[in-house]
Amino acid sequence: MDRIFETFDYNNRNMTRQDSNQSLDSLFDSGARNLAATVTTTTITPILSRASFSTSPIERSLDLELLSKRLTQLAVILVGLPASGKSTIARQLCLYLNDNQVTSNIYNAGDIRREIKQEFNNANFFDPSNTTAKLERERFATIAATRLIEDLKSTKVNVGFLDATNTTRDRRERMYNLLKNEGINNILILDVQCQLQALHMFNILGKAHNNDYHDKDYTTAIADFKRRTSHYFKVYDPVTKDELLSLAPEVRAYVKCVNAGAEWDLQLLSPKFGLQEVYKLIKQFVDGYFEKEGQRYLEAASAFYKV
Template sequence: MISEELYDSGSTATSTNSLFSLNRRASYSSVIDHYFEEAEDEPTALTLNYSSRNRRSSVAGPAAVTAGQAVQSPDLLPAPPANDKLVVVLVGLPASGKSTVSNHLIQYLGHNPATQHMRCKIFNAGQVRRKLSCRGRPMMLANNSSEDLFNPKNSQKKEQYARLTLEQMFSDLDKDLCDIAIFDATNSTERRRAFLFQEMRLYNADLSREFHITPLVFQVSCTERNFVRFNIHNKTFNQDYFDKPYEFAVRDFARRLAHYYSQFTPFSTPEFNSQMAENKLINDDNGLFWFSIVDAGKSDQSDFSACHFPPRASKLLFTLIKTIKSFVETYGEVYGRPYIQHAGDFAKGIITRPTELAARASTAKADVPYFSILNQIVNDDYFAQLSEASPL
């Protein structure tokens, strides 16, 4: 575990600006530098690394672009302008499908002629936590609430890992290592998201920065009980639990999910409008976009989106957002249908597609009565408790 002294800002953490205490980004600790060096040497399936590309000059768009306007885009756009970066801020509870949707988005952009040349990278707070807290060893068990990282009373400890992830994202953007950065964390409160938006606005206002960030909120939700059970089952085989008994893993993750429910506030239209008002307090060159995927595209998500293009939006940005909008609209048919089928089969007691880690652990857990254990723990009473725990 990293010493908390490295992150002590000397403040009470009661304001948005004290959430991660990033006032001195240039002064990375040796621990952070060491993490970055290790991370660069360890590409994962969550990262698509494209070779360097020749930069071209920016393609200026209309003075102001709105979501309702059409734009004629070529089949292949020039390489992204030197100052144009998109940051996708994921929002969603654990086991809602955020990481899966992120990988699908990268695949979709990679197969689209207009965006296939863009470099995408996911910055996953959970991976940072596991790398720095476990250091190659199995996750330690929490003996009490003070040791439980996911207990709300320990939220400041958990935010340290989100801070490191954000630092890495800014560092990679400064080094021009990606064009689309996906910040993969729950980002479950308005306060956390307000801090992220503020940091990106300050990034854009810093004249020493070479690049300009446009944020996009991508909210992923899972409401159907069969989907939640299916996702929890798969989570019991991830890096946190691959060496743990199945029943322990289910109970522990169910408890973790309940903690998040007690704090989670979905991104909403009022929050979108509020952030646009905040943007204008700094300058008029910031945009904000918001898309949602609900129940793997099974539920209608048309009411959970909004777009505000910057006044000087480029054709590149407009086409990129248009492509992401198409991804959302077709998600249920292209990517959601197989998932829904597997989740439905699982609910009937049929395991048709174990995860990679589940396959590795199949020998150790082959005789485990998955369904009786899962349904005993994640039952109707549990879902009632989640509803009661939700602040909404």
């Protein structure tokens, strides 16, 4: 059952077709190596070598106690197109940090939108040419960022995730400046990408259960979400090396996840990164991600396409 896979070219904002001699089933079953091999990406820096951090239960207990006293507040800015998996990755990392005594929370701009508007926002609301809606979307992102800042400054949380698409450079710079002006000088960018059309479509089909579509039928929900995604893709600005360099020193680290953890890129941007404990936990999360989460996701996608 040979298939043709569509691969997103994030740098050119186009979609190119790539022939594959593998069936979809064998692609998923072969795991991360073959999955990553079907995608062409530009890695800003080499992926860090894997490392294990082994401690005894007593050492771990002492480490966690000291960790809670040493932590510096960190803002994580998510970047990713709709149905890229960014909210899922953020939730998983947030839970992992909380399980390791790093108080974390997610601040979702979409939740703010639903809280304030309390009405169905179809794909037209996300059209970049819809000036009124664009101003509203910016307002919702600002409210989410403001709540994140308040909780960081009051030490209610150690790590706050700004969960929004943040797919334009203008939006990202506005969020950076908002954080910086409020004294939040430790920022990490979490860039989540889904570059295989098969996986992207699998994610979109799951959006029928999105809170935006709780009272809509399946066909309406999927069609509308596809249009929403196309609007975001029109104006998508990938995070570049030049952009990262221009944001130092407040942006301390960059983490990129591609295709459900088939590929990760981690980069420390500040030589005096004051969040080594948190970064160590993030790296542990990355190192174990495919085995704990990514493989299960690919199995679910494979099972879906086998039906």
